[in-house]
Amino acid sequence: MTENGGGGPDVTQDLRVPWEEDPGDLYEHAPCGYLTTLPDGTIVKVNETFLAWTGYTRGDLIGQRRFRDLLSAGDKIYHETHYAPLLSMQNDVHEVAFDLMRADGERLPILVNSTLGRDPNGMPRVIRTTIFNASERRGYEKELLAARRAAEASERRVRVLQQIVADLAAAPTGAEVADAVVRAPGPAFGAASATVWLADPDRDQLAAVAGTESTALSGDDIPRGSSRVIAEVARRGDLHVVGSLEEAREHFPELATTMRRTGRATVVLLPLTAAPATDPAAVEVLGVLGFDFAEPRELTDSELRMVRLLGHQAGQALDRARLYDDARRRETRAIFLAGTTRALEVEPRLMPRARMLVDRIVPEVAEWAAVRLQVGPAGLVAEAGGPAPDPERLAERIAQVLLDGEAQLTDGKEFDAECAVLPLVANGRALGTLALRTGPDRRTAAAEALFLRDLADRAGLALENARLYEQERAIARTLQRSLLAGDLPSDPRFAVETHYRAAAHDLEVGGDWFDAFLITPDKLAVVVGDVVGRGIDAATTMGQLRSAIRALASAEAGPARLLERLDRFVERVESARMATVAYAEVDLSSNEMVYACAGHLPPLLAEPGGPPRYLLDARSGALGSRAARQARIEHRTQLVAGSRLLLYTDGLIERRNRRIDAGFELLARTYAGKRDSPLPGLTTSIADLLVGKEHADDVCLLCLALGTEQRLERMIGADPVQIALLRKDLRGWLVAHAVDDESTQAVLLACSEAVANAIEHGYRDNPLGQVEVVATVSPEAVSVRITDRGVWTSPEPGGARGRGLQLIRQVMDQVAFDHDGGTTVTMRRIRREARR
Amino acid sequence: MTEQWVTFAKLGRADLVRLAGEIDLANAPEIGREIVRQTGRAGAVVIDLTAVSFLDSAGVRLLDALVGDLDQLGTPIRLVVGATGAARMTLQLCAFRDDLLATDLDRAADELGG
Numbered sequence: 001m002t003e004n005g006g007g008g009p010d011v012t013q014d015l016r017v018p019w020e021e022d023p024g025d026l027y028e029h030a031p032c033g034y035l036t037t038l039p040d041g042t043i044v045k046v047n048e049t050f051l052a053w054t055g056y057t058r059g060d061l062i063g064q065r066r067f068r069d070l071l072s073a074g075d076k077i078y079h080e081t082h083y084a085p086l087l088s089m090q091n092d093v094h095e096v097a098f099d100l101m102r103a104d105g106e107r108l109p110i111l112v113n114s115t116l117g118r119d120p121n122g123m124p125r126v127i128r129t130t131i132f133n134a135s136e137r138r139g140y141e142k143e144l145l146a147a148r149r150a151a152e153a154s155e156r157r158v159r160v161l162q163q164i165v166a167d168l169a170a171a172p173t174g175a176e177v178a179d180a181v182v183r184a185p186g187p188a189f190g191a192a193s194a195t196v197w198l199a200d201p202d203r204d205q206l207a208a209v210a211g212t213e214s215t216a217l218s219g220d221d222i223p224r225g226s227s228r229v230i231a232e233v234a235r236r237g238d239l240h241v242v243g244s245l246e247e248a249r250e251h252f253p254e255l256a257t258t259m260r261r262t263g264r265a266t267v268v269l270l271p272l273t274a275a276p277a278t279d280p281a282a283v284e285v286l287g288v289l290g291f292d293f294a295e296p297r298e299l300t301d302s303e304l305r306m307v308r309l310l311g312h313q314a315g316q317a318l319d320r321a322r323l324y325d326d327a328r329r330r331e332t333r334a335i336f337l338a339g340t341t342r343a344l345e346v347e348p349r350l351m352p353r354a355r356m357l358v359d360r361i362v363p364e365v366a367e368w369a370a371v372r373l374q375v376g377p378a379g380l381v382a383e384a385g386g387p388a389p390d391p392e393r394l395a396e397r398i399a400q401v402l403l404d405g406e407a408q409l410t411d412g413k414e415f416d417a418e419c420a421v422l423p424l425v426a427n428g429r430a431l432g433t434l435a436l437r438t439g440p441d442r443r444t445a446a447a448e449a450l451f452l453r454d455l456a457d458r459a460g461l462a463l464e465n466a467r468l469y470e471q472e473r474a475i476a477r478t479l480q481r482s483l484l485a486g487d488l489p490s491d492p493r494f495a496v497e498t499h500y501r502a503a504a505h506d507l508e509v510g511g512d513w514f515d516a517f518l519i520t521p522d523k524l525a526v527v528v529g530d531v532v533g534r535g536i537d538a539a540t541t542m543g544q545l546r547s548a549i550r551a552l553a554s555a556e557a558g559p560a561r562l563l564e565r566l567d568r569f570v571e572r573v574e575s576a577r578m579a580t581v582a583y584a585e586v587d588l589s590s591n592e593m594v595y596a597c598a599g600h601l602p603p604l605l606a607e608p609g610g611p612p613r614y615l616l617d618a619r620s621g622a623l624g625s626r627a628a629r630q631a632r633i634e635h636r637t638q639l640v641a642g643s644r645l646l647l648y649t650d651g652l653i654e655r656r657n658r659r660i661d662a663g664f665e666l667l668a669r670t671y672a673g674k675r676d677s678p679l680p681g682l683t684t685s686i687a688d689l690l691v692g693k694e695h696a697d698d699v700c701l702l703c704l705a706l707g708t709e710q711r712l713e714r715m716i717g718a719d720p721v722q723i724a725l726l727r728k729d730l731r732g733w734l735v736a737h738a739v740d741d742e743s744t745q746a747v748l749l750a751c752s753e754a755v756a757n758a759i760e761h762g763y764r765d766n767p768l769g770q771v772e773v774v775a776t777v778s779p780e781a782v783s784v785r786i787t788d789r790g791v792w793t794s795p796e797p798g799g800a801r802g803r804g805l806q807l808i809r810q811v812m813d814q815v816a817f818d819h820d821g822g823t824t825v826t827m828r829r830i831r832r833e834a835r836r
Numbered sequence: 837m838t839e840q841w842v843t844f845a846k847l848g849r850a851d852l853v854r855l856a857g858e859i860d861l862a863n864a865p866e867i868g869r870e871i872v873r874q875t876g877r878a879g880a881v882v883i884d885l886t887a888v889s890f891l892d893s894a895g896v897r898l899l900d901a902l903v904g905d906l907d908q909l910g911t912p913i914r915l916v917v918g919a920t921g922a923a924r925m926t927l928q929l930c931a932f933r934d935d936l937l938a939t940d941l942d943r944a945a946d947e948l949g950g
Binding site: 720721723724727745746748749752753756759760803804807810811 | 858860861862890892893894896897922925926929930
């Protein structure tokens with residue numbers, strides 16, 4: 001074998017050592033343990049090395065113990081489940097790790113190799129085992145594992161912190177920053193719980209705003225000057241670790257109490273700091289993050305570096321959020337002020353405007369607000385939200401603010417520190433006060449001083465304007481009422497019915513008016529007019545024109561001359577220019593009417609037996625008009641007895657969503673439908689039908705009923721209220737025909753009873769039924785026929801209804817009932833003159 | 837609602853009920869309820885009808901029921917009506933008892949008070 005020729009040892013044979021190697025000594029003192037056992041593990045042979053490592057004597061082991069008896073409890077199971085089956089299957093096992101229990105009870109980490117020897121029949125005969133001491137190797141492994149775990153923990157911390165930093169960058173408000181920060185200590189350091197306190201510069205305190213455990217947010221705010229640990233950390237601006245309960249007890253007893261209660265062993269308190277780029281030394285503490293551990297926990301240097309980093313990142317995020325907050329608040333406030341100013345303008349009246357103001361302030365700006373105005377004997381108060389502050393203390397402060405005109409942005413006393421009182425000033429005069437309570441969750445009034453002063457200034461001006469408006473409106477309304485309330489003439493030869501309806505929202509007085517007066521005992525003038533504009537000017541102008549017409553009307557002049565004089569009048573009274581007037585004079589002895597319209601809507605005339613028609617003659621321009629025809633004309637027309645003339649203002653027929661001709665048509669139709677209605681209540685019911693409740697403009701109506709009809713024909717609805725109106729009409733008609741008093745009373749009673757009977761019984765199931773009344777008069781008698789289309793039922797004798805019918809029979813000379821598709825009562829009363 | 841037709845006062849020991857205007861089917865039930873509400877425990881009642889300008893059978897029904905109730909309670913009552921006029925006419929036509937009717941308010945109150 002040439003390969004050995006190099007002089008090197010031939011490794012195929014043992015090298016001969018220069019001393020005698022004793023195989024027994026080699027066995028006993030080999031650098032590993034030897035065990036020989038029976039197949040059941042009973043130790044039959046063991047070497048010295050094994051005994052030295054384990055502390056057993058040969059006598060302890062040989063024939064006494066099995067190998068598995070020497071193993072730790074867990075390894076005994078492993079021996080049964082892995083080692084033994086593996087050995088029996090493969091005849092050998094390698095490098096199985098066990099913990100061997102030494103004689104002194106200590107563990108000895110070992111690595112085991114075993115071979116199974118079998119007899120010629122293949123049955124297990126002997127197990128030979130070598131045992132290596134693995135103490136050091138196991139130590140390396142542990143270190144490796146620890147190092148890997150540390151690396152993993154560090155990586156996890158970095159990941160958590162990266163996530164938090166990303167969250168912080170996206171958090172636009174302090175509260176959201178706090179929410180992001182409070183989530184960090186758990187995953188990053190294994191903290192049990194965490195809480196964030198934020199500095200409230202307005203109140204110079206720290207408030208708990210976020211916590212992983214809701215119990216931590218008990219809402220107790222910590223003044224910055226307090227001796228509590230949070231305040232201390234905020235003042236010092238540096239990380240503070242309270243390592244044990246004892247340490248806490250020594251310096252911060254209240255923290256120790258909390259730690260004991262919540263079962264915490266270590267508490268870390270981290271200030272959240274920001275420093276301006278221009279001056280890194282000027283560190284500002286914007287909050288404090290506290291987190292804690294149930295077990296005593298020592299933070300490594302790298303962990304402490306991470307914690308500090310978290311504090312800086314969070315502080316910067318808070319600083320950013322604060323700037324963002326400021327900008328956003330300024331914007332919100334500006335929008336609020338502009339919106340409030342606009343909203344108040346929409347509501348011109350004082351009380352609703354004050355109401356709207358407090359309703360806007362709560363809850364947008366404050367939790368409670370009240371406007372008090374020194375208007376009227378009792379003053380006005382509008383209040384919203386709650387709870388209200390102590391009323392007595394508030395009254396004192398309001399008095400003080402009204403006296404010196406200075407806003408009080410805080411009470412300065414404990415119980416209402418959050419309540420501010422500001423004067424509402426307009427034209428150099430304190431009109432009242434605005435009091436509000438900002439509430440603990442908002443910025444203080446002092447911090448909002450600029451905004452609140454601006455709000456109070458605008459409110460003061462808006463409320464003063466409303467007060468002036470209200471004052472003017474009240475004067476105008478009073479003036480108008482006094483002008484329209486004058487007594488209208490009455491005479492058996494004519495009757496006048498009027499109606500005035502103010503605009504639904506009653507904003508401003510209009511310039512509509514009506515008038516009726518006797519120029520001479522035989523000449524009646526009726527007027528409806530409309531002055532341009534609204535408010536107090538319109539009301540006074542209306543009064544001047546009304547007086548002018550009364551003064552200028554004369555027996556000789558006539559309507560055209562009157563209008564010419566009014567044209568001259570408006571040359572001097574400019575506010576009356578462009579006023580419109582419908583004017584008519586009626587000669588009561590001849591029933592001749594002369595009328596003229598100066599820019600006004602045409603009168604509507606209903607004559608007996610014909611449809612109503614508009615009087616379209618005698619038209620000329622509005623008073624003082626420069627564009628319209630100057631020449632004033634009038635028209636003369638003969639009226640028949642029973643004619644009804646309607647004068648009205650444009651509010652009756654003009655609608656924004658309706659053409660004017662449709663309005664004319666509707667009025668004519670309504671008037672025709674009402675031509676048989678009693679005159680009393682007629683103008684009201686026409687206004688009801690044409691303008692309803694939601695009308696935007698004032699409406700004025702005047703209806704003149706002329707002469708006395710020989711035959712009175714009326715149709716009334718099945719409503720008891722109508723009976724009184726019919727009676728009024730009928731009474732006028734009877735008086736006009738000079739019917740004697742006793743007969744008049746009798747006819748009124750009989751008619752009332754007959755109509756009541758028709759309504760109460762005939763139409764008891766039909767509220768839409770109609771009752772027709774026809775009355776005629778002759779020199780001898782008055783005859784009345786009352787017809788309904790209802791159901792007739794015979795009265796019980798002596799009953800209430802019987803009494804009504806009995807009365808009819810008693811007061812009338814002839815009575816006949818006819819039941820044919822309804823009931824017709826025909827009755828006649830002989831006049832006193834004819835009884836003789 | 838009913839103040840324009842009925843007002844209440846004291847006249848000596850009696851409750852005074854003043855009726856005014858036109859009393860008919862439209863307002864009589866409501867006036868009746870108001871009178872019952874106001875005079876429930878009166879010692880005596882005087883009803884003044886001198887200002888009534890019209891009275892129909894519904895008004896008569898109201899007075900009739902009132903008189904019936906008060907008679908049952910033993911409460912004295914007088915109706916004061918003018919010597920002429922609508923109320924007098926209607927009540928006479930309905931044959932109200934003479935002892936109920938009076939023309940002078942104070943005398944009626946005195947009679948009840950004595």
